[in-house]
Amino acid sequence: MHAFDYVAAQTVQEAVSLLAEKGDAARVLAGGTDLIVQVREGRRSPDLIVDVKTIPDTNVLSYSPQSGLTIGAAVPCYRIYGDEAIAAAYPGLVDAFSLVGGTQIQGRASVGGNLCNSSPAADTIPALMAHNAMAVIAGPGGTREVAVADFCTGPGRNVLQNGEFLVSLTMPAPPAGFGACYLRFIPRNEMDIAVVGAGSSVVLGGTTIVSIRVALGAVGPTPIMVDTSALEGQPANEATINMAAEAAMAAASPISDMRGTVEQRRHLSGVLTRRTLQQAIARANGEA
Template structure:
């Protein structure tokens, strides 16, 4: 590992100024579970590492029914997975975070790091998309907000501009009877990077013909995390067995997987249909109608 300068700014404005001045020579540190590995592996060579964990509010979880949930970007995965308010209102997010790596890794890994890595296989991301999360981004001019779906621009690429960093994620209050399921397929039962992941959120919505509303998001089957709006629209119309099969097929058609060392694209596409059907059926079994 090459020598580098370590700084821990005390305010968002100070952090933004450093990042803007240093440009590509700077790297952000929150949990470090990805950055340190890349530095040790000689993949990145930052001249300055900017530790954001000391910024006000960046490690806090805040919730109220009017505004929903605010997650500081440096909240750890274990903190998300164990938080009682997240369990009570955003259970799929807690369960998805618990699938990431080992317990020890989740003590360091952060929700903001998982998002900002912009990996198509990020396990927290389908749940965040199903809960309609917004990215709160700090820059030299202040703050801007961006729907999380628009945050991802490609593998490892985000909408963050020079001097910007992710400060928090906000999630609106879901329907009180919403049910969410995250199904993940890996090479091992626990701890592996997702070969694919399917997040499904359903809630009572009497205005729809089926009496329900849906959001479906996918991991590791495209260059960015994906939504499956056509499948959600099918379920809003009908949720009988035929409709569930059609929705699962629509999820498969929304996927754009590649072949890599972990699985073929054809296998991923076949299995995303299976996991989507299982998740939809699981939600329906628990959804009050």
């Protein structure tokens, strides 16, 4: 294993200073379930690891029906889905966060780290996109916000610049008539990487779709936000759901690999979009 220095930063500014000084030779440790494996296997060789778990801002987990949800970048998955109020308000997040590795991994793995790893097949990212999440980023120039839908720029790449790191994620409070769902397809339980993942959310006004969001994972170099704007104002019925599924299939740009073919992935994009929207609508109506 490559030798490296380790610093447990105590403040946001300390972490920014350390990261800016070392540039590409520094890596952030939030949960560490990806980074530690990458360093051990020689896929990353940092000179400095900056642990951000001791920074108060990265450990915040707060929710209110008025202000919404804030998840610190170092908050492990189990704390989020273990909170009854959060689980009830953001069901699509629970669907996704409970799929990150096994139970032991979820005790350590952070949603922020999963986002920053920026895998096209990550389970958390489509769900965050469906919930209209924003990434709060600190850097030498101060703090900025980026929509999670715009955060990933390629496989393993994202918008973080020199000296920057993810501090937290924020999501608006769900309005009345909100429902969301995340599902993925894997060929067998032993292969814990999505062949396709889909996160959907809706806001209903009676039987009409007021807003709709659909995001796909593992069918492009980054998670994909499907353009469903034409479906707003349409009835929340099977015909509209089928139109969303068609839009998802058209938006998908998958490759063939050992986990699935282009044709299979495109078909599954439609299937999972249809199923997640059916569940999201049922949850919005208080039926699930």
